[in-house]
Amino acid sequence: MTKTTTVATIFGPVRVQHLERASPELAMVRYQVAARVYAVEGNQVAGMLAISPAYDDQEWGDINLGAEKIRALIPTRFSVFFGRGGSSRPLPDGTPVRHSPILTIDGAEVQAPGLTLARGGDTTDFPVTIRTGDWTSKPASALVAASTHEVIWAVLTVHEADTDRVSDADRAYARYRTPDRRASTERDLRAALRLRDQIQERINRLEAYLTTTRS
Template sequence: MTEYTAETDFGALRFRRVDRTETILGAVRVYSFRTFYAVSGRGIEGCLAVDPSFNDAQCGDIFLGPERVFATQPTEFSVRCGRSGSLSARNDGTVPKTDPVLLVDGAEVLSPLTSLPRGCRTDFEVSRRAGAYASSRAPALVAAKTLEVVHAVLALHEKDTSLVERMDVLYAQYRAADRRKSALKDLRHAERMASDLDERIQRLHAYLDAGVTAFTSR
């Protein structure tokens, strides 16, 4: 498979897209919408994954409360790497599925906590695995190298627009049921609010109508 090279502040970074059947993935979680990249460079070795992600906006006011505005298509990327939790074999002997492992200067870096916008490069805090169910903030050099890796991989990923569009469709299909369930729950809540407001409006109209009649009949 084609290998790409990107020049970074820390030297050349080599990376390639990984077929989901390759043994390098091992016990990694594999989804139809997930794209894997193997990376290597000075003090950098391992793999990470790129998923589509929805950017659902939040709006509302002090009276109506917050509203989640559901996006109709993915507009961000979620970068996945690093293992979380205990890696001990389960009772049935199976190995837990994990995200791919990316080592930077010996530290196992973890996925960013937020999705990253497309078309621009946003910095984010970098954490490292510190044991089962434990993490800590990565040293400055590890964080800087990790940002370079993620930015370079996303730049390559975004260039393949047909791949991005195909992954977006697969991800939207995968998330359709749970997003529809969430939207219906929010709709029922909004309808209850509308019903309550309508009842309040009717009571106010009734009071004003009755008051006007009482006052004008004297």
């Protein structure tokens, strides 16, 4: 069993424990590639959340050339997963449905879908909702949102402190994502080459006209 680290927050201490993949608590948790799952416990805080690497890709726009996706070579952000976003009812044959880690704050199941955060950066600028049904949610109260921000900060503090764990996750995530990222880059390259050919044809026509009409 891994050790528990206590982190002080404005809402009181939060106890953070890394869960190994074989932990019984994760039997029904949907496990993302290269994710590290942490159990948390504190004042009105209980449950778990997962942290995995994320790329900080950029979109560059050009009025003539269109948008270009600039792909990062290494992950430099974290994706944070917690809260069920759909039905958790068993399948018709009775098979239980795996779900994202569940985190409760003040008795409410909190969510922040699609959350990615900069490493070592601000972890308080993201919206928090609470689950109200299989497919419904509503904005969390200011108090619950603030407590959620503190919990996320506490877990990221523990996660980032283990540099070996972060590096191992980055390498595993990069290996997993490289094939699909290379495939999408090759598609973009083919489109760029087609555009280059079209531009070269236009250049040729313009130069041909100037050559023909030159006195």
